[in-house]
Amino acid sequence: MSAAKPTSPSSPNKTLRPRRSPWPKRIVIAVVVLAVAGGGWYFYRQRNAEQAASAYRTAKVERGDIRVAISATGALSAISTVDVGSQISGQVTDVLVDFNDRVTKGQVIARIDPSTYEAQIAQGTAQVNNARAGLATAQATLRNAELDYQRKTELAKNQLVARSDADLARAARDQARAQLAGAQAQINQQIASTQTSRLNLQRTVIRAPVDGVVLTRTIEPGQTVAASLQSPVLFQIAEDLSKMEIVLAIDEADIGQVKPGQSVDFTVDSFPDRKFRGSVQQVRLSATNTSNVITYPVVVAVDNPDGVLLPGMTANAEIEVSHRDDVLRVGNAALRYKPADDDPAAASAAGGPGGARGGLGNDLPAVAAKLKLDANQQAAFDAALEQMKQRMAARTAAPAGGAGGPPGGGAPIIMGGGRGPGGGGGGNNNRNASRGGGAISGAARQRMLERFNQQFGAFRESLSEAQRAQWDGEVAALVSARRVPLYKLVKGEPQAVTVRVGASDGSWTEVSGNIAEGDEVVVGTGRGTK
Incomplete structure (x- = not known):
């Protein structure tokens, strides 16, 4: 008899499945929640930044040309415009040119009636002939007086005539000589008078004094010209x-x-x-x-x-x-912008951390590049520039230096320049970016140049005469440049920077300093298009 297999009443009829872990689902949910939270935080930050940016109207700093006119x-x-007049009076008989006619030098352009002057010449010729007849009479009288004087002089020596008779003969001879001289002078006078008449006769023909074009004509044939007081302008x-x-x-x-x-x-x-x-x-x-x-x-x-x-x-x-070609430029509206007193940008402009100064150290390498320095000159320049930067850093770190050192100081002024007291003056006319703001007095400019020459003395001595003249001119232009504040938009907040302004054409102004192409600068407040 076979034994039966025992069965367990508690064992199930089918295989039991293992239970799933809840952690993967929880991880997925957590990742989704974190992604939504991150997206919300990013959207919130971006929206706040856009709202802050939209509180200011901005424009970009760009490169371009500036033409100042x-x-x-x-x-x-x-x-050369020549007024052709008449030196004589008379009636105009011919006018030979008209408006816009081209004339050549010496060309006859008008004639005046010559009859008056022809008559004067005839009269003068007759008077000359009469004077010459008088001269012949005077010559005959003189010859007779000379002979009479000689005879009476001989007789007086032999005491055949009185001495007084010889004296009378000498007086008669002298009178005859004077009459001869008078007759000769009268001939010369009549010849000169006749020559004047001949000149006036020539002046009745009016000729062009130069090659050119007739612009105006003020006479007509038959018109009388009166030149007694002043020469009338005919052409x-x-x-x-x-x-x-x-x-x-x-x-x-x-x-x-x-x-x-x-x-x-x-x-x-x-x-x-x-x-x-x-x-x-x-x-x-x-x-x-x-x-x-x-x-x-x-x-x-x-x-x-x-x-x-x-x-x-x-x-x-x-x-x-x-x-000025290919220079950094900003719209003049940016130079006119000035923040309100309660605006954080105003505190930045007054010397806060945002008020970065635009120093000469940024522009000096460009000036040196124009000089085409050799290796020794470049080494001298680099050494002088590095020493100046070190002194500037030391002055800035000193407690008394504050933001740029004491007024009238050496290196701080040279590196940082001066802050313009008024940044809103720029762009009011087509020649100057600003008037008054950032101006440096003559005495302060002289001190700055003297300090600068001391710092770069060795480098300057290594330059040729032409290089030295160019260097001095460029440095003087940098030192005397006007300085005004601009307000860059950095992370949605305006930050004051001091820049040097140059040429302006009324719409754009050249700037240099702590600013670069593409920077956003504030031109106003309120919503607007960037």
Whole structure:
């Protein structure tokens, strides 16, 4: 009898599945929650940054050209205009030229009735002949007086006549000599008078004194010319219209920038779409006072080969006094911006950490590059520049130095310059980026130059004469440059930086210092387009 297998009443009929761990699901949920939280935090930060940025209107610092020009108006005229008049009076019989006619030197252009002067010549000729007859009579009288004097002198020696008779004969001889001299003088006088009449006869024919074009004609045939008091102007002849000139009236505030040789662009109303060019030929010293406004005449030479420019046309001219190529520039609105007193940027401009100064140390390498230094000169420059930076760093770290050192000090002023007390003056006219703000007095500028020459003395001595002159000019321009504050937008907040301003064309101003191309600068507050 076989034994049966025991069975366990508690064992299930099918296989039990293992239980899943809850941690993977929890990890996924945590990652999703963290991603949502991170995205929310990033969106919140980005939104706050955009809101902060939208509180300011900005513009970018860019590179470009700046052309500084002075505007003025004047009238075109021929370089040489000759007034042709008459030296004699009389009736005009012929007028041989008209307006716009071309004439050559010596060409007959008019005639005056010569009959009066022909009669004067005939009368003068007769008077000369009469005087010559009187001269012959005087000569005969003199010969007779000479012979009588000789006879009576011999008789008086032999005591055959009285001494008084010899004296009377001598007096008669002297009188005859005087009469002969008078007759000769009368002949000369009549010849001179006749010669004057002949000259007046020649002047009845009016000739062109120069080659040119007749601009005006003020006489007609039959008209009487009276030249007793002053010579009347009969014609006006422009010598050469292929070359003309413009006389511009330049204000005394701008005349110091105008130099001979500067380029001039101008337009005329007759050709509004065409631009003509000229150059400054002369800056005249004769000032004109019109309603207490002082102006100086500036002569601009103009070529007119095609003859389209005519005398008297009004020229609207611009004298190019400066041209800067490929420089950092900002819109003048950025120079006019000034934060409110409660704005954090105002504290930054007053000397906070954001008020970074633009020093000469950033510009000196570019100046040195223009000099084309050799190896020894470059080494001397690098050493002097490094010493200046070290002294500047020491002054800045000193407690008394504060933000840039004491006023009138040496290296701090040279490296950092001076902060402009008013940054809102820029761009108010087409010649200066600012007036007053950041200006340095003459005494302070002199001290800065002296300190600078001491620091770079060894390097300067290594330069040639031409290099030294260029170096001195560039350094003087850097030291005397105006300094104003700009406000860069950094992480949504405006940060004040002091920059040097240069040429301005009324819309853009050249800047240099602690600023770079592409930086955002504040031009105003409120929402606006960047």
